[in-house]
Amino acid sequence: MSTQAERFAEIYAATYEQILGYAMRRCEIPEDAADIVAETYATAWRRADRLPDGDEARLWLYGVARNTLANHRRGQLRRQQRSAELNVDLADLYSRTPDSSVELGAIARTFRELNDDDRELLSLVAWEGLDHAQIATVLGVSRNAVRIRLHRARKRFSRALSKAGVTAHNLAMESA
Amino acid sequence: MNELRQLARVGDEDLAGQASGAGARALLASIIAEEPVKEPRRRPWKRLATAGVVTAALAAAVVLGPSILNTPGSATSYANAAMDIKLENGMWVARIKDPFADPAKYEEAFHAVGLEVKLQLEPASPRKVGEIFQFGTGGDVGEQTTIGFDSDPKDCKITDPECTLVLTLSQNASGAWIKAGRPAKPDEPYSNSSQATQKDGSLAGYEVEDKQVSEVVAEVERRGLKVVYQIVEPQPDGGHGMNPNAQSAPVGQDWWVWDAEEAQLGVVRLLVSKEHVIRK
Numbered sequence: 001m002s003t004q005a006e007r008f009a010e011i012y013a014a015t016y017e018q019i020l021g022y023a024m025r026r027c028e029i030p031e032d033a034a035d036i037v038a039e040t041y042a043t044a045w046r047r048a049d050r051l052p053d054g055d056e057a058r059l060w061l062y063g064v065a066r067n068t069l070a071n072h073r074r075g076q077l078r079r080q081q082r083s084a085e086l087n088v089d090l091a092d093l094y095s096r097t098p099d100s101s102v103e104l105g106a107i108a109r110t111f112r113e114l115n116d117d118d119r120e121l122l123s124l125v126a127w128e129g130l131d132h133a134q135i136a137t138v139l140g141v142s143r144n145a146v147r148i149r150l151h152r153a154r155k156r157f158s159r160a161l162s163k164a165g166v167t168a169h170n171l172a173m174e175s176a
Numbered sequence: 177m178n179e180l181r182q183l184a185r186v187g188d189e190d191l192a193g194q195a196s197g198a199g200a201r202a203l204l205a206s207i208i209a210e211e212p213v214k215e216p217r218r219r220p221w222k223r224l225a226t227a228g229v230v231t232a233a234l235a236a237a238v239v240l241g242p243s244i245l246n247t248p249g250s251a252t253s254y255a256n257a258a259m260d261i262k263l264e265n266g267m268w269v270a271r272i273k274d275p276f277a278d279p280a281k282y283e284e285a286f287h288a289v290g291l292e293v294k295l296q297l298e299p300a301s302p303r304k305v306g307e308i309f310q311f312g313t314g315g316d317v318g319e320q321t322t323i324g325f326d327s328d329p330k331d332c333k334i335t336d337p338e339c340t341l342v343l344t345l346s347q348n349a350s351g352a353w354i355k356a357g358r359p360a361k362p363d364e365p366y367s368n369s370s371q372a373t374q375k376d377g378s379l380a381g382y383e384v385e386d387k388q389v390s391e392v393v394a395e396v397e398r399r400g401l402k403v404v405y406q407i408v409e410p411q412p413d414g415g416h417g418m419n420p421n422a423q424s425a426p427v428g429q430d431w432w433v434w435d436a437e438e439a440q441l442g443v444v445r446l447l448v449s450k451e452h453v454i455r456k
Contacts, residue, residue: 005208012204016195021188038203045207073308073324089199093186107179115310115355117369126180127187141371142385145435148408148447149369 008048012041015058018128020090022065025127030090036072038086040065059137062128066120066138110160118153125150254288261285268349271328272297272341275358292350295343298367300357301438303376306341309368310355322346325356365440372436372444379444384436389448390429392436401444408434408449 016037023036043064044051052060111119124130124138132150136143181187194200253262258277261270268291274281275297286293298309308325324344332339345352360366372379378401384392396403405427432452439445 008208009204012200013195016200017191018188020194020200021186021191024186024191025184034199038207041203042207045210070307085202086199089194089197093191093194108183109312111180111183113310113312116308122180127184140374142435144385145371148435 004048008045008051011044011051011053011057015061018058019061019065022062022128023069024090024093025123026069030094031087032072033094034086034090036065036068039068039072043068056137059130059134062124062130062138063140070116106164107161110164111157114153114157114160117149118156121146121150121153122157251289254285256281256285258282259285261289263289263347266347267322268345268347270295270343270345272343272358275341276361290350291345293345294353296353296355297358298355299360299364299440300368301360301366301370303370303374304357304366304368305359306357308354308356312353321349321352323349323352323354325354360441362441365443366438370438372438378438378442379436384433384446386452387433388429389427389431389433389446392433392446393429396436396444396446401442404439404443404445406445406447408447 019040020033020037023033023040024030027033027036040061044061050060051057111122114122121135124135130138132143132146135146135150139146141149253260255261255273258274258281259270259272261268263269268289270282270285272282279294279296282295283293286295300307300309306325306327308323311323322345326342326344328340328342329338341356341358343354343356357368371377373382373384374380378399379396382395393403407427427448428450431448431450434447434449434453437445437447
């Protein structure tokens with residue numbers, strides 16, 4: 001294995017579960033999540049010279065995964081089938097997923113109906129546990145922009161929740 | 177209990193050990209078996225010269241009147257001046273012939289094939305043309321409805337006569353509502369927020385953050401653009417907020433810029449505050 005491939009394999013092993021988690025939390029079906037993970041790492045390999053080290057690699061990969069997901073959603077009909085074994089693994093993981101996560105009815109629906117940018121910002125905080133600086137790296141924007149956008153996203157989400165008659169005090173909308 | 181965290185299908189901790197699973201190993205092997213050849217650069221959406229060009233291009237493609245007269249819901253295709261919809265490979269494929277049409281025309285076409293779908297196309301900054309801003313579905317929680325929006329041919333310029341926005345919907349899409357980006361007319365404000373300093377943005381290559389209004393306005397004007405403002409105000413809780421109804425207050429040349437967004441064609445919105453806020 002070349003030095004470049006060894007380095008890539010190390011980063012892959014260190015980040016795979018987090019990138020898989022990112023994709024699974026945003027895709028309704030396992031085949032879509034498998035596509036996102038496969039395409040994210042295929043893209044990372046093509047740009048291996050730009051893949052940073054350490055925790056920066058994870059943030060960079062979140063950014064690639066985010067773009068991959070956006071492209072995927074724009075072209076739902078062009079599903080790639082480059083990862084049959086991965087599909088099997090993920091189908092198994094999805095079947096083990098507890099149903100309780102979709103029982104939050106009104107909150108889930110309100111959250112799903114936020115615009116993509118707001119939902120992604122709030123997800124990066126609540127699901128990936130990122131702080132402002134890390135989100136700024138993922139999105140390729142300034143920390144101030146993240147602060148402003150998060151503020152707006154929280155406001156809009158709170159308003160939408162109130163409209164849906166939901167009072168929720170423990171929503172993880174603040175950075176850890 | 178944390179409701180938002182509970183919405184997550186899985187936590188990273190639930191996936192421990194997956195990196196050494198068969199699927200993960202097979203994927204890694206298939207990826208590094210190929211040489212890391214750089215991918216060709218994708219052609220980005222180009223800024224529209226004028227929306228008039230778009231209108232003319234699309235008008236050329238307009239076919240007047242419904243082409244198929246069927247009772248609502250029985251047709252597998254329908255066309256009017258605004259949209260052409262067909263069932264293809266088990267998915268509804270709706271080609272937007274006139275992105276400036278009355279939304280009722282889109283509803284008419286959806287209704288004709290038995291879909292109750294609302295499509296609202298809103299003026300968008302060039303990067304967001306052809307993207308879905310928001311959507312909702314009428315299905316039950318857990319049921320999957322597929323909605324896709326793209327250009328055809330892929331990544332074409334919307335100013336080209338052959339370039340069309342295409343919406344794809346699964347057959348269970350009734351009840352869905354979709355808000356998506358269309359090209360903006362010259363005097364229309366964008367309904368999305370898009371950072372002007374991004375690549376391909378109006379202020380691409382320029383940093384606005386932590387600069388004073390006078391300095392940023394000089395650059396904006398140098399680029400032949402106009403400025404509007406949104407004022408960021410301190411909040412009692414220590415954060416900062418914006419009141420969209422109180423944005424006419426005079427902005428001083430010595431105020432500080434937080435960010436710059438695309439407001440409309442040729443206009444940039446600066447987010448400013450009177451005090452200089454030190455970043456944490």
